[in-house]
Every structure is written in C-alpha cells, then in structure tokens.
Amino acid sequence: MEEKLKSLCTEIRCDVVRSIGHLGTGHVGGCLSVVELLAVLYFSEMHIDPANPKLPGRDRLICSKGHAGPAVYATLARRGYFDRSLLMTLNQGGTNLPSHCDMNRTPGIDMTTGSLGQGFSCAVGAALGSKLEDDGATIFTLIGDGESQEGQIWEAAMFAGAKHLDNLIGFTDSNKLQIDGPVEAVNSIAPLAQKWRAFGWHAIEVENGNDVMQVRAAVRLAKKNRGSGKPTMVILNTKKGCGVSFVEDLGPGNHNMPFSQADAKRALTQLLGREATDEDLEIGGESEWK
Amino acid sequence: MEMRAAYAACMAELMEQDRHVVILDADLSKASGTRALYERFPNQMFDCGVAEQNMASIAAGLASYGFKPWIESFTPFATRRICDQIAISICYAKQNVKIVGTDPGISAELNGGTHMSMEDIGVLRSIPGIVIFEPVDETQLRQAIPVINAYDGPVYIRLFRKALPDVFPADYRFDLFRADLLRAGKDLSIFVSGMLTADALTAAGMLAAEGIDCEIINVHTIKPIDRETVLASARKTGAVLTVENHNVIGGLHSAVLEALAEEKLPVCAVGVQDRFGEVGMMPYLRTAMGLTTDNIIAAAKRAVTLK
Numbered sequence: 001m002e003e004k005l006k007s008l009c010t011e012i013r014c015d016v017v018r019s020i021g022h023l024g025t026g027h028v029g030g031c032l033s034v035v036e037l038l039a040v041l042y043f044s045e046m047h048i049d050p051a052n053p054k055l056p057g058r059d060r061l062i063c064s065k066g067h068a069g070p071a072v073y074a075t076l077a078r079r080g081y082f083d084r085s086l087l088m089t090l091n092q093g094g095t096n097l098p099s100h101c102d103m104n105r106t107p108g109i110d111m112t113t114g115s116l117g118q119g120f121s122c123a124v125g126a127a128l129g130s131k132l133e134d135d136g137a138t139i140f141t142l143i144g145d146g147e148s149q150e151g152q153i154w155e156a157a158m159f160a161g162a163k164h165l166d167n168l169i170g171f172t173d174s175n176k177l178q179i180d181g182p183v184e185a186v187n188s189i190a191p192l193a194q195k196w197r198a199f200g201w202h203a204i205e206v207e208n209g210n211d212v213m214q215v216r217a218a219v220r221l222a223k224k225n226r227g228s229g230k231p232t233m234v235i236l237n238t239k240k241g242c243g244v245s246f247v248e249d250l251g252p253g254n255h256n257m258p259f260s261q262a263d264a265k266r267a268l269t270q271l272l273g274r275e276a277t278d279e280d281l282e283i284g285g286e287s288e289w290k
Numbered sequence: 291m292e293m294r295a296a297y298a299a300c301m302a303e304l305m306e307q308d309r310h311v312v313i314l315d316a317d318l319s320k321a322s323g324t325r326a327l328y329e330r331f332p333n334q335m336f337d338c339g340v341a342e343q344n345m346a347s348i349a350a351g352l353a354s355y356g357f358k359p360w361i362e363s364f365t366p367f368a369t370r371r372i373c374d375q376i377a378i379s380i381c382y383a384k385q386n387v388k389i390v391g392t393d394p395g396i397s398a399e400l401n402g403g404t405h406m407s408m409e410d411i412g413v414l415r416s417i418p419g420i421v422i423f424e425p426v427d428e429t430q431l432r433q434a435i436p437v438i439n440a441y442d443g444p445v446y447i448r449l450f451r452k453a454l455p456d457v458f459p460a461d462y463r464f465d466l467f468r469a470d471l472l473r474a475g476k477d478l479s480i481f482v483s484g485m486l487t488a489d490a491l492t493a494a495g496m497l498a499a500e501g502i503d504c505e506i507i508n509v510h511t512i513k514p515i516d517r518e519t520v521l522a523s524a525r526k527t528g529a530v531l532t533v534e535n536h537n538v539i540g541g542l543h544s545a546v547l548e549a550l551a552e553e554k555l556p557v558c559a560v561g562v563q564d565r566f567g568e569v570g571m572m573p574y575l576r577t578a579m580g581l582t583t584d585n586i587i588a589a590a591k592r593a594v595t596l597k
Contacts, residue, residue: 062351103354104384111354112383115374118347122379125351125359132333133355152375155344163336 001044005212008039008078013243014271015074018283019087019097021264026091027099028247029240029254031071033175034142036209037236038075040216041140045223050080053107057135060110060126064119065144065173066100067256073097073106081108084283117150119143120170124156127168127231138223142171146178148189154199160231161200168231169222170201174209175240179255196233209236210243244270294323294392294451296428300435301360305331311439314349314361316342321451322362322392342367346375346387353385358439364398365391365407365448373413380444381419387444392451394424394484395535396567396575406567412540414446415513422513423466424448424484427457430510433464441466448484455488457508469516471523475505478594479523482533483509483542486560486581490533493586502594512542517549524550529593530557533586537562556596558589 012035020026038061042048046059063072070090077084089095096105100114111126113119123141130137143153160168172192180186189195193203202225206218215236222232241247241254244267250257261281268276301324304311312334319325319337328335338345342363349359361368368391369376380387391410398405414420423438423445425431431449438445457472472487473494482490487508494504505523509515524530530550534542538561547557562579576582 102383111351112378115378117343118350118375118379121344121347121375122351122354122383124344125348125353126355127351128336128348129352129355129357132357152343152347155338155341156348159338159341159344159348 002213005039005043005216008043009035009212010271012039012071012074012078014268015077015084015087015283016070017244017264017267017271018281019070019074019090020259021261021281022088023091024260025256025258026070027067027256028259029177029250029257030065030144030173030175031068032242032244032247033210033238033240034068034071034173035242036212036215037142037171038071040212040219042075042079044216045219046140047137050108053081057137059138059140061140061142062111062113062119062123062126063101063142064113064123065116065142065147066113066119068142069097069099069101072101072109076106076108087283116144116147117152120153121156124160124165124168127160127165128163130167131165137167139168140171141168142173145172145174145176145183145189148172148192149187157196157199157201164229165231166226166228169219170231170233172233172235173238174235175238177240177252177255179252181252192235200230202228202230202232204232204234206234206236209238291428292323292451292453293425293428293431293449296431297390297435297449298323298327300432302327302330304436304439305334308358309334310356311358312336312352312360314338314345314359316340316345316363316367318363321364322390323451324362342372343375346372347379349387350379350383350385353387358386360388360390362390362392364405365394365410366405369407369410369446370413376414376420376444377417381417384419385444386442388438389444389446390449391446392449394448394450395562396572396579396581397450397452397485397535398567399571399575400569402569403567408537408562408567409540410448411512411536411542412544415540415545419444420513421445421466421511422448423511425450426484426487426508426510427454429456429458429460429462430464433462434466437464437466450485454485457487457491466511467514467516469519470508470510471505472508473504473506475503475527477503477527478529478531478590479505479507479527480531480533480590481507481509481520481542481546483512484535486533486535489583490586493583493590496587497590502590504590509542512545515545515549520546520549521553524553524555528555529597530555531560531586531590531593532557533560535581537564539564556593558593558596560585560589
C-alpha cells in the first residue's frame with residue numbers, strides 16, 4: 001500500500017504540474033503540499049463512489065483552502081470522477097475546473113470554497129447535517145495555516161467543539177508560508193495544537209505531512225475519535241511546493257506563480273526521475289490504479 | 291400581532307411539517323421571536339452565539355446537506371457584516387439559505403446608528419441570485435413565509451418585528467414576484483415597500499382631497515423587481531415617487547430608477563438621504579430622516595409638478 005500511495009502521489013503531482021504548466025500560472029506551492037493527504041483520503045480512507053458522486057451518506061472533503069483546487073481535481077480524476085484529459089482545461093474560460101473549488105461545476109466537489117475561512121464553517125454545517133441525518137458519514141476539511149488567521153476559523157472551531165461534532169476531522173496544511181512571507185513573521189498562529197485543544201478539539205501533530213504512511217496513520221487515529229464528543233484537527237507539517245525543489249526554493253513566492261512549459265518539464269524531470277519530454281507534458285492514458 | 295410573532299408561528303408550522311427546516315441564530319432569537327421554538331424543536335434550532343459569519347456559512351453547509359436553513363439577526367449583522375459569506379457561501383455556491391434581518395432602517399430605534407441599516411438592500415442587491423423581500427403587514431407576511439420556504443434559493447427577508455397596521459385584506463393573494471396594486475390612480479405612481487406603505491396610503495388619501503390621484507403599488511420584492519408592473523404604472527401616470535425606510539442610494543429608489551432608465555419621466559424619492567442613522571424613537575427618527583407622511587405629500591406634489 002505504501003508504494004501504491006507513493007506512486008499515486010507522484011502521478012497526482014505530475015498532473016498538477018501538467019495542468020498548471022499548460023496554463024502558465026497557478027497556485028503551485030499549496031497544491032503540492034497537500035498531495036499526500038489527498039491520496040490517502042481518496043484512495044484509502046474515504047467512503048465514496050466516483051460513479052455516484054452524490055452517494056447519500058458519503059464521506060466528504062471540503063477543501064476550505066480552495067486554491068488547492070488543482071490538486072483536488074488531479075486526485076478526483078485519478079480516482080475516476082472524470083476524465084484526466086479535462087485537467088488541461090484548468091482555469092480556461094468555460095472550464096468546469098476553476099482555480100478554486102466549485103460544487104456546482106466539478107463532480108466530487110462538495111462545497112464551493114475560495115474565500116478563506118468560509119469552507120471550514122460550511123464543513124461544520126455539513127458535519128451538523130450528517131449528525132442530524134445520522135448517516136454515519138465523516139466530514140473531512142482542509143484549511144491552510146495562513147487561512148487560520150481568519151476569525152471565522154475560530155468561530156467555527158468554537159461551535160464544532162461546543163456541539164460535539166466528533167464526525168468532523170480537520171487538517172491544517174502547515175507549510176509555514178503565506179503570500180506575504182512566513183506565517184510566523186506575518187501573524188503567528190502558534191501554539192497551534194494548543195489552540196485547537198483549547199477550543200474543545202483533539203489535536204494530532206504529524207511530523208511529516210508529506211509522508212503517506214504518517215498521514216494515513218493520523219487519519220485512522222482521528223477516525224477513532226468518533227464517539228469521544230470532540231472533533232479532531234490533524235496538523236500536517238508539510239513543505240510548500242513539496243516534490244519540486246525549485247518550487248520549494250521559491251518559498252513564499254510559490255503561492256501563485258508563473259509556471260511555464262519549461263518549468264513544467266523541469267518539474268516533471270524531477271518527479272519522474274528521468275529527463276522529461278514534450279510528450280510528458282501531455283495527459284495520456286488512465287491510471288492503473290483501480 | 292407583532293410581525294415577529296406571526297413569523298415565528300409560520301416557522302413553527304413549517305418546522306412541524308418538515309424536519310429539514312432549521313433556524314440558526316446569532317444570540318438574537320428573542321428579538322426575532324423564535325426563542326420559544328428551541329424547546330419545541332431541539333433538533334431544528336441552533337444558536338451559533340455572537341458569530342454571524344460562522345452562522346451564514348454553517349447554514350450553507352447544512353443546505354448542501356439537504357436542509358432548509360433560515361438564519362436570523364438584526365438587519366446590519368444579517369447583511370453588511372456577513373456580506374462575503376452571503377455572496378460566496380450562499381449565493382455563489384447556490385445554497386438554499388433564507389436570511390431574516392429584523393429592525394430595518396429607523397425601526398432599530400434605541401439601538402441607534404450602529405444597528406440602523408440604511409444600506410442592507412443596497413449591500414445585497416448587487417449580489418447575483420438573491421431575492422430581497424420586505425413585508426408590509428401580517429397578512430402578507432403569513433402568506434409569504436411558506437412561499438419563500440418553498441422557493442429554492444437565497445432570499446433576504448427584511449422584517450420589521452413589531453406590530454404594523456393592516457394594509458392587505460383577508461382575501462389577499464401573495465405572489466413573491468408580483469408587486470401589489472393597493473390603490474389605482476392616474477396622476478402619480480407611488481412605489482413603496484415595508485413599514486411606510488400605510489403612510490403612503492394615508493398620504494394618497496390626503497392628496498386626493500387636493501386633486502392629485504395617486505396610484506399606490508407595494509413593491510414587496512425589491513429584487514427581482516416586478517419591472518412589468520412598475521413600467522406599466524409609470525407609463526400610465528407619467529410621474530413616479532419611491533418611498534422607503536432605506537438609503538435612497540441602493541434600495542427601492544435605485545431599483546425603480548433602473549427599471550425606468552429609458553423612460554422620460556420624473557422619479558422623486560422619499561428615503562434616507564445618504565446618511566447614517568442615530569438613536570431615538572420612531573416619531574423623532576421619521577422627522578430626522580424625512581420619512582413622514584408630510585414628506586411623502588411634499589415629494590408627491592413635486593413629482594407631479596415635474597411632469
């Protein structure tokens with residue numbers, strides 16, 4: 001399983017690079033930092049059916065850091081929600097794959113997000129809805145560390161803790177960077193785990209959020225908290241731009257960056273472990289993973 | 291009966307019929323009249339505390355789960371404070387959330403300028419996909435609530451919460467998207483919403499004695515405005531007056547002007563003249579903001595003179 005998940009992560013990263021490279025610009029850093037989480041959720045942990053994206057009682061991921069949309073799309077396509085070739089329409093006029101997640105356009109997307117902080121509250125609403133319906137679903141939600149500066153995050157945290165929404169599992173993509181610089185320097189959110197605990201949540205810290213097995217273990221641990229009366233926040237220590245060294249090296253500059261075909265080829269060379277060709281820039285056959 | 295009591299009675303009926311109808315509060319359920327429903331419907335009433343942004347987005351999340359959430363607060367906090375949540379979590383995401391704002395305009399009285407929304411309709415009117423409704427009396431409100439609940443999409447209800455004089459007869463039939471003719475006339479069209487509707491009718495009676503025959507149309511739904519009715523009446527009378535408990539910028543006056551943009555006729559306004567509210571009781575505030583029957587009469591005469 002570890003090898004399968006790892007190779008999936010590479011495939012997803014390659015598709016993120018291809019789709020953003022095709023357009024020439026995009027949120028590369030914050031997409032690459034969350035790939036392991038997406039692979040673990042969609043290929044190992046979530047109760048979903050790609051053939052029936054509206055399956056009643058399904059688990060949901062609400063990606064509150066909506067700018068990670070391209071990474072979610074690459075994952076959904078690999079999982080079979082739609083054809084991978086559509087990834088090349090990313091952000092093109094008329095596309096169903098806009099920069100930020102849109103539930104009315106993309107199969108498998110359960111909430112429209114992009115205005116930071118709001119998706120997290122929506123996830124709390126969905127978790128409340130699931131409790132009222134008693135459908136057994138788990139609501140997963142992903143926020144950014146920069147996003148955690150939004151007051152709405154803490155309004156929602158307080159409510160979810162107070163209402164004992166233990167069917168809610170949050171993830172913080174703690175890549176330590178935001179547009180204007182390091183999170184610590186811009187407006188520190190530390191101590192993060194203590195904050196979540198103070199708001200009535202369990203907090204699990206994952207030392208390396210870009211290690212699939214660490215992420216999977218944390219998700220499974222979080223799932224065991226159902227019945228505890230507390231939601232769980234999993235803090236993933238990640239690297240913004242993970243997997244592509246020249247993107248990582250840009251630091252805060254990799255949030256929304258120009259990304260040429262040459263950049264894409266350079267990234268693919270690193271991800272594939274061989275010299276990438278023009279053909280590698282295209283999106284080809286289906287994944288072997290079923 | 292107070293408008294909020296009628297509203298709460300309607301909601302209780304809807305919640306009884308459908309467990310997916312839920313109400314979310316931000317610590318103002320008493321003001322909204324729904325406090326007593328918490329005991330009766332413990333799984334359909336949720337108090338988010340003083341956190342309106344979270345309330346709006348939680349409602350969107352519940353709507354995405356198949357629920358029909360109604361959120362409640364005072365008008366300024368139900369609109370301008372959560373404008374982005376309404377725009378993105380609710381309208382852009384196309385979520386079926388109803389927004390109830392109480393104490394519109396000067397009716398906030400003793401809460402004063404901070405709580406006095408002169409701009410709530412203007413704030414929301416430029417957001418695509420939202421319906422904006424302001425009831426006139428209990429009869430209209432009681433018919434409107436189930437219709438709005440059945441309507442699949444975001445609706446803002448600008449609710450005066452205390453008692454209002456009866457305007458509509460018992461045989462009134464409400465249509466969410468049709469303005470209501472209250473008095474036919476030939477000299478001037480008065481388009482009015484909310485609590486000032488009764489005043490417009492009083493003014494029309496007094497103007498009739500002076501030989502000015504006013505047509506009174508209640509525009510209960512300001513967005514989408516019933517353009518057909520507005521145009522037909524304006525073309526018939528050749529002069530227009532709008533009357534509203536709101537800034538003349540962004541509300542009913544603006545909506546009527548937009549509908550009549552290509553018509554060559556005067557459109558005068560009674561409304562708040564682009565200023566903030568202040569503390570006081572209704573009689574003082576009506577005078578201070580220019581919202582009295584006398585103001586309506588003077589503006590009506592001016593509109594007719596401009597023909």
